[in-house]
């Protein structure tokens with residue numbers, strides 16, 4: 001069996017702030033296999049960046065061990081650094097340089113000769129769609145272009161493993177979607193293992209094959225987005241009635257056909273949380289029809305990762321993020 005790309009045991013980091021101990025990361029046991037695209041998802045202050053900074057050797061663990069790309073972060077940090085790429089939060093190239101030159105210098109810093117650095121820069125410029133802007137100074141690039149340049153910098157030495165800390169924070173939805181497309185394409189082309197952090201739920205959902213949910217420095221769930229949603233949250237059927245009394249009757253009488261599904265009425269709406277929502281709808285509508293209750297609208301909403309987080313912690317990820325700030 002090949003060695004895991006990342007393996008941590010009891011990885012822990014404490015900070016001391018005004019004589020108080022902050023347990024940023026508390027005993028993380030992680031395994032990431034070669035080729036995976038993993039998102040660490042959690043609210044502000046959950047410990048995602050601290051984890052990434054330990055895995056990339058920027059921060060020493062307080063306790064525990066981590067092997068990254070076959071090297072130990074504590075005993076061989078240089079070995080780790082040579083095998084990984086890291087794009088931090090809003091790091092970025094020197095602003096007065098042209099993007100292409102930045103990439104070439106970065107390649108040289110990693111030991112490529114000039115010709116190899118130039119070729120590699122050209123390849124990344126093409127695959128990250130930077131041709132039109134590579135010869136402009138970095139300071140003149142848009143947020144999305146600069147973020148793509150940052151990613152190219154992290155990939156210059158063709159690492160097997162790339163860490164991206166909140167790659168799309170601050171980008172508009174269109175640029176976020178484009179960046180997600182580039183990350184997926186890079187992975188398909190080079191089989192790079194990618195570990196990224198995000199607090200965009202839809203991004204984790206669409207981009208990652210595996211989502212590790214972190215809260216208060218611990219892993220609270222770890223699975224594919226589909227399985228997380230299937231296991232921790234049901235579909236939601238939203239029924240809207242013309243009158244509140246119809247909603248009350250529907251909630252009170254007829255919806256018993258749904259067994260133990262969670263039913264909530266608010267005003268003229270009834271929300272039912274149940275697995276396989278779409279399949280239940282015909283039965284539900286027949287039951288309501290039999291009872292002479294007229295439904296104005298019916299809608300089936302698939303669960304989101306926010307519902308998963310809510311069911312696991314009792315807090316919405318959006319609310320939890322605000323409280324962590």
Ligand SMILES: Nc1ncnc2c1ncn2[C@@H]1O[C@H](COP(=O)(O)OP(=O)(O)OP(=O)(O)O)[C@@H](O)[C@H]1O
Pocket residue numbers: 015016017022023024042043044045046047048049050051199
């Ligand atoms: N250098 C530091 N000194 C003191 N406390 C720190 C330091 N770095 C992080 N922390 C604390 O550790 C906890 C985890 O922070 P971390 O940045 O890892 O969270 P995060 O999940 O990456 O959040 P965000 O989404 O806001 O980046 C927080 O309580 C934070 O205040």
